[in-house]
Amino acid sequence: MEVILLERIEKLGAIGDVVKVKNGFARNFLLPNGKALRANDANRKVFEANRERIETQNAERRSVAQKDATGIDGVTIQLIRQASNTGQLYGSVSARDLAEALEAEGHKIAKNQIVLDRPIKAIGMQDVRIALHPEVSVTIRVNVARSPEEAELQSQGVDVMAAMFDRGEAGFTEDRDPNAEPGEIPADTAETSGANDEAASEA
Numbered sequence: 001m002e003v004i005l006l007e008r009i010e011k012l013g014a015i016g017d018v019v020k021v022k023n024g025f026a027r028n029f030l031l032p033n034g035k036a037l038r039a040n041d042a043n044r045k046v047f048e049a050n051r052e053r054i055e056t057q058n059a060e061r062r063s064v065a066q067k068d069a070t071g072i073d074g075v076t077i078q079l080i081r082q083a084s085n086t087g088q089l090y091g092s093v094s095a096r097d098l099a100e101a102l103e104a105e106g107h108k109i110a111k112n113q114i115v116l117d118r119p120i121k122a123i124g125m126q127d128v129r130i131a132l133h134p135e136v137s138v139t140i141r142v143n144v145a146r147s148p149e150e151a152e153l154q155s156q157g158v159d160v161m162a163a164m165f166d167r168g169e170a171g172f173t174e175d176r177d178p179n180a181e182p183g184e185i186p187a188d189t190a191e192t193s194g195a196n197d198e199a200a201s202e203a
Contacts, residue, residue: 001026002039004047007058008134009035015055016047065133072109072130073138077101078151081144083123087161092119093144098128102140120144123161125154 001023008014009030012021018039021030030036037043047054079101082090095114102109115129115137123144131137145151150160 003030003036004039004043005030005036006047006054007035010134015058016051062133062135065136068132069136069138072102072107072132072140074140075102075105075107076141076143076155077105078143078145078148078155080147080151081123083146085164087123089121089123089144092121093142094119098140098142123150123154124159 002018002020003026005013005015005017005019013019026036026038031038037047077098079093079097081093084090095111095116098114098116099109099111109130109132113131115131120126120142123146126142126144127139128142129137129139143151143154145154145160153160153163
């Protein structure tokens with residue numbers, strides 16, 4: 001389907017461009033959201049008659065977005081989540097979660113302005129793009145950790161998972177019987193202990 005863009009669409013074109021898109025994308029996103037018109041003679045005339053107004057309104061929205069951008073660009077938000085020992089979250093962090101966290105910090109951002117290709121599923125630092133306007137975007141940092149202490153380390157550039165792995169490798173580990181049940185005394189220890197008890201009773 002050919003459409004006339006009413007605003008800049010990333011990877012498609014600018015205001016007034018006539019582009020060919022998939023029917024589903026046009027029907028489900030562009031047309032119902034007022035981002036484009038079907039490219040027919042009647043709509044071309046409507047667009048040309050209103051081009052100046054459309055471009056003026058777009059410029060006004062862009063100006064507002066640029067002002068908002070100065071207050072949010074580079075902001076870091078912290079999210080504390082439960083995760084496994086490998087750093088995988090029990091669940092995930094979605095655009096809705098980020099929008100709520102930003103609002104708690106005083107930044108009113110709609111979840112559809114958050115460009116998150118896929119939910120965040122592991123602890124760590126991640127850059128996320130916020131599209132305040134088709135022509136204005138900023139980047140925030142998302143710090144997902146299992147505790148405020150971990151979040152602080154990550155904010156200082158520490159790879160928490162790598163550090164934990166190193167500690168596990170370098171730390172002292174006692175010999176253990178892999179077949180023993182939790183709380184059970186290893187067989188060789190029990191035999192030695194028993195022999196010592198018998199020797200003590202004979203003495």
